[in-house]
Amino acid sequence: MPNKKKLPENDNGNGRRDYSHLPRARDFKLPEVISPELKELMEATREAMEALRLEEEKYGKTPRI
Amino acid sequence: MVKLPVFDTSIFSPFKKQIEKEIAFALLPSIVLYELIATSIDESTLQKYDRWRRNLIKNERLLAPTANDWWGTAKAIRRLYIKKIAPVSKLKTLQNDALIARLAIKHNGFVVTMDVDDFEIIKREMQKLEVVSGDYFFS
Numbered sequence: 001m002p003n004k005k006k007l008p009e010n011d012n013g014n015g016r017r018d019y020s021h022l023p024r025a026r027d028f029k030l031p032e033v034i035s036p037e038l039k040e041l042m043e044a045t046r047e048a049m050e051a052l053r054l055e056e057e058k059y060g061k062t063p064r065i
Numbered sequence: 066m067v068k069l070p071v072f073d074t075s076i077f078s079p080f081k082k083q084i085e086k087e088i089a090f091a092l093l094p095s096i097v098l099y100e101l102i103a104t105s106i107d108e109s110t111l112q113k114y115d116r117w118r119r120n121l122i123k124n125e126r127l128l129a130p131t132a133n134d135w136w137g138t139a140k141a142i143r144r145l146y147i148k149k150i151a152p153v154s155k156l157k158t159l160q161n162d163a164l165i166a167r168l169a170i171k172h173n174g175f176v177v178t179m180d181v182d183d184f185e186i187i188k189r190e191m192q193k194l195e196v197v198s199g200d201y202f203f204s
Contacts, residue, residue, distance in 0.1 A: 017181065017198070017201075019197040019198070019201045019202075022068065022175050022195060022197050023067060023068070023070075024201065024202050024203070024204065025070075025083060025086075025087050025202055025203050028087065028089070028090040030086065030089055034089075037120075037123055037124055038089055038124060040120050040123075041088060041089075041117075041120040041121065041123070041124045041126070042085060042086070042088060042089060044113075044116045044117040044119075044120040044121075045084060045085050045088040045117060045120075046085045047113045047116065047117065048113045048114055048116075048117035049077070049081040049082070049084055049085055050081075050113075051105075051107075051109065051110040051113040051114070052077060052078070052081060052101070052105075052110070053081055054107075054110070055105060055106060055107060055110055056078065058106075058107075059106055061078060062104035062105070063104060064074060064075070064100055064104070065100065065103050065104060
């Protein structure tokens with residue numbers, strides 16, 4: 001019987017990494033009732049992401065330092 | 066217990082829209098906030114990041130490294146250096162990623178990043194680290 005070549009961790013054999021044991025964004029569901037604190041966080045996140053989008057539009061993608 | 070995503074800075078530019086909802090479940094290392102702020106230009110952007118920061122703290126989503134985390138991270142980078150796993154120029158760029166990796170392990174999370182290869186280098190010395198690409202996570 002030929003020896004099976006041991007695959008590196010996270011390799012599913014077709015050259016692509018296998019992440020199937022970890023959840024994706026769509027696996028997380030928002031609660032039916034969103035607390036005021038979480039609502040405020042989501043709003044603040046939206047504002048921050050909009051600010052990032054505007055900065056990228058004005059100045060281009062920023063370097064990572 | 067479900068592992069929570071820990072966002073790396075590299076996913077913010079391509080996945081801004083999705084992050085707005087996913088922040089409800091994600092953890093954010095203070096290193097990421099640092100990297101976003103350090104290269105922001107407009108004062109209005111800084112104010113919005115500040116509001117975001119205060120809300121992340123209020124919701125216990127912001128992860129800050131302790132003195133022990135710095136120590137553990139330095140030891141991991143040192144092992145990579147001694148084993149010559151990557152050139153020094155590369156190791157210099159891995160400090161922040163290694164801190165993010167350390168915080169993800171500590172808080173039972175997994176890193177979501179566009180720089181999977183960099184985190185795979187760190188994983189050699191932080192075996193418990195789990196990393197997924199942003200493309201996979203948001204697909």
